[in-house]
Amino acid sequence: MDTESGGRVRARAWGAVVAGGRGFLVGVVGLAGSVALFVTAVVSILLVPVGIGVVTTPWVLTGVRGFANWRRTVATRWCGVRIPARYRPIPEGANPWERCFRMLRDPATWRDLGWLPVDMTAGFVTAVLPAALLLYPLEGFALALGLWRILTDATGGDWWYGFVPVSGQGTALLAGALGAALLVASYHLSPPLLRVHFLLTRAVLGPEEAELAERVRVLTETRRDAVDSSAAELRRIERDLHDGAQARLVAMGMDLGTIEALVEKDPAKAKELLGRARRSSVDALTELRDLVRGIHPPVLAERGLGDAVRALALRLPLETEVDVDLDGRPGEPVEAAAYFAVSEVLTNAVKHSGAGRVWVDVHHANGMLRVTVTDDGRGGARLDAGSGLTGVDRRLGTFDGVLAVSSPVGGPTMVTMEIPCELS
Known part of the structure; x- marks a missing residue:
């Protein structure tokens, strides 16, 4: 039992270290990437009216999407936070104008651009906080071991560690105790804090209620169109059957009745009518085949x-x-x-x-x-x-x-x- 408990403690401690490292990576890369992409995107979009932005904007927005998709990927792999990507498709071979304006009309594009300032501010803070909980205690331990003398001499006054003013060995030991408390806190809080960062990301990048409402509206409209199309198709089939094959079959039945009456009195006329009935049956069969092919081709x-x-x-x-x-x-x-x-x-x-x-x-x-x-x-x-x-x-x-x-x-x-x- 003690071995199992020790294994769980080590695994949890390692999880806290990993969360801190991942948070530091996401924070540093996120800050640099968000600033660079946001500035580049704004400049490129402003240049669209003069033509240059038509060429550059799709490339920049593709980079923004790739950056956002990387964050979605690590959110799922590291914390199990799924952030759906709902980009409208762009046809292959689209010219630069079409590609540019399709991307600019996509609500997901503006959601990505709105996320970049959030990521470089609140996102950066929430990402580096797990790493700070792991690294900041090291300063407290160093102060307790004597670093306070160097820092107070250099500043000519107290050195603040958190809310503790360090001015002597006693307050340095208090700083070390605070560092130990923060280290224990990181053991429990680092993974949840990293998850908070990805939940913030999902809150900005995830689909909005307005988009979901628009989706419902589109589905309702397409369903109505499907019902109308089905009703029109049924009317077309009924009309084709009534005006085509049905009329020919009725005429063929009348010819057969006449043939039955003439077969003994006027064989030649009966033979002529029989040929006409045969042609009517061939025409009716052809129309039925065309009708079936129009419904669902064999x-x-x-x-x-x-x-x-x-x-x-x-x-x-x-x-x-x-x-x-x-x-x-x-x-x-x-x-x-x-x-x-x-x-x-x-x-x-x-x-x-x-x-x-x-x-x-x-x-x-x-x-x-x-x-x-x-x-x-x-x-x-x-x-x-x-x-x-x-x-x-x-x-x-x-x-x-x-x-x-x-x-x-x-x-x-x-x-x-x-x-x-x-x-x-």
Whole structure:
């Protein structure tokens, strides 16, 4: 039992030393990094109107994010304090203007910038406090051992250690006792004090109530859009069945009734009507197949998203190159949403871009299904209300996905779609 108790005491003492060292590291690195990044970020953002900041700001803000993410990492590893990072995705290949303003419009960017002054002040104090509790007692012990004589001679008066004015050996021993008390306090308080630093960091870097409320609003809106889209899709299916296949089947039934009456009286006429009924059945079957393909293409169900996109490309009148890198299949709803989104974007490229070549890239990385459609057309595509891309944006929003469009006048046009998902 004594051995176990001694082991726990040594482990706790070592934990206090480690907490002090980690706090000192975080405090020193945090102070230097926060000051440098804050000053650089402010200067770079102020230079955005003159153009220089458009190039430098994304690099600086990327550094700020990396610095904040390092703090998130050590908070989780050292104290188990999880600080979520909620940065909006930036499409690959985005031009400097788009990249700059997407980062500046991200609330997480301003939360990071607001955290830097806090980190260089209150954050620095809370970080170095565990180290101070470990190191400050050493001065008290040194005073008790005779250092007080040198310091009082040098200052010509009392030397203050905490609240103890050291002027002789008696008060020096009192300073040593205070140092011992602080050392005992560090044994108990250093790890919790380091955790306080990371809790302060989480309070500033963590998501705010306003952001969570905005998130709820977006989810409510996308859910309403999904319900409206589903109702519209059901009406379209009903209309297509009523005006197409159903009408042909009714006409075929009437022809068969006429054939039954004419088969003995006028075989030639019955034969003619039989051929017309056969053509009606073929047309009805074709319409039903097209309708089923519009609901959920068989190739998508049987072969997956990659082959379904390749099948789409084969039907295009443009030269199309498809690159697929998927280690598995996303869930069926996500797969269908991605397929129809790609279909709509490709249709827009054929109708409006004047392109001669299209590239489609489909891959999955870091929990995101990313699809990029690029064409060499005239450009000028916009994500405005009423365009086909608006419908694609709504479809992806149902799955917490995003759509980004880069289409300068003169081209090329790049449409990037991202949907968070895991592959089976």
